[in-house]
Amino acid sequence: MSNENHSAHSEGHHGHFVVPAAAYVAVFIALLVLTVVTVAVAQVDLGPANMPVAMLVATMKASLVALIFMQLKYDDKLNGLVFIFGLIFLSLFFLFTLLDVFSREYIDPKYGNRTIAAEQLRAMQNKAADKAGVNTPVKPGGYTADMPAKDEWQPPPPPPTTPDAGLVDGGAPAAGSEPGSEPGSVPGSEAPAEAAPAGSAAPESAPR
């Protein structure tokens, strides 16, 4: 290619390499043939190979257009470099977006990327516990084992108006409630609620 480029510069004082029209005709025919190929291949279901095959043919066509019609093959290499750099940055865009899309299920093997929903649930549980006067903050991270699956989860009903109404063992709003007791107003909540240390004064409201 550097040979061609060299001859391009020696040819005429202007340095414009004139591609013979026959080359353009050949590329034009090749583009038409590849279009027929891509349409024909699409009529056959290749399963997971559908997309790679279509993209391969499209890239062959695009390369012909870029190299011959847009003359990158004969041109100053700087122009090609600029274009390639653009494509590299585009591929970074693709890479990191798709890395995210295809790795979400690996964040939590059971529930997927549910941290926001989990935090909201935890905040509601703590709020309900506060209203009931029970000092049982649900700690962050506890959701991974026991959070209900996406379809089962429902927001808890509003906290009870009287201190007693919502408590499972009828426990008074005293500090000495049994470890493991939880506000009954949160259906399906099996998060490991832990009793607060005896000394702590006002229960923490939903952390963070």
Next chain:
Amino acid sequence: MNIGIVRRQHAHHFATADQEFSASKLGMWLFLVTEVLLFGGLFVGYAYGKSVYPEMWHEASKHLDWKLGALNTLFLITSSFTMVMAVNAAQRNKAGEMNGKMVGYLIATIALAGCFLVVKYFEYSHKFHDGMLPGIYYTYSGVQNANAHYFFGLYFLMTGLHGFHVVVGMILLGWVLVRATKGHFYSEYYTPVEVGGLYWHLVDLIWIYLFPLLYLVG
């Protein structure tokens, strides 16, 4: 049509006509890279949608007419070919003897772009009529899948942005055509034909990917 040529002196801030030509081309390539990134965002959106809703994607894309897409591919590829032939005629235009050919190829390019838009118009009006519209305007009931508005939203964004580029290309090449009829372009000065052609090929390049992605693979 031999109207001769109008010789041009390169702009004063360039040392030579050659330098002016190279700088113009480099500028065009830089612009084309920004175009690639502009469309790239939509292609990434496509990749995301297809990954997250593969069945919907497949079903919704069946509602595009691949025959019209293939016809438009034919128009654009042919117009790219007539475009390079116009550049080729300009490069060999020593004293105006190739003016006629250059003008003819430019007219053909613009006409083929017009054919592309006519086909696009029929496709769009069909979809408007059936309510295959983006987002909240989607009222079509032929796709048994929620979220099909996502596919059609991307369809309209991608083909709409591309169609806008086709319109801009027609205006750009129309300007090149007018200047060509005045004999402004010859073997030593044809920068507008060349960079206009580069732009036009990029429009073709993007369609080369849009066609299989939207109409064929889905």
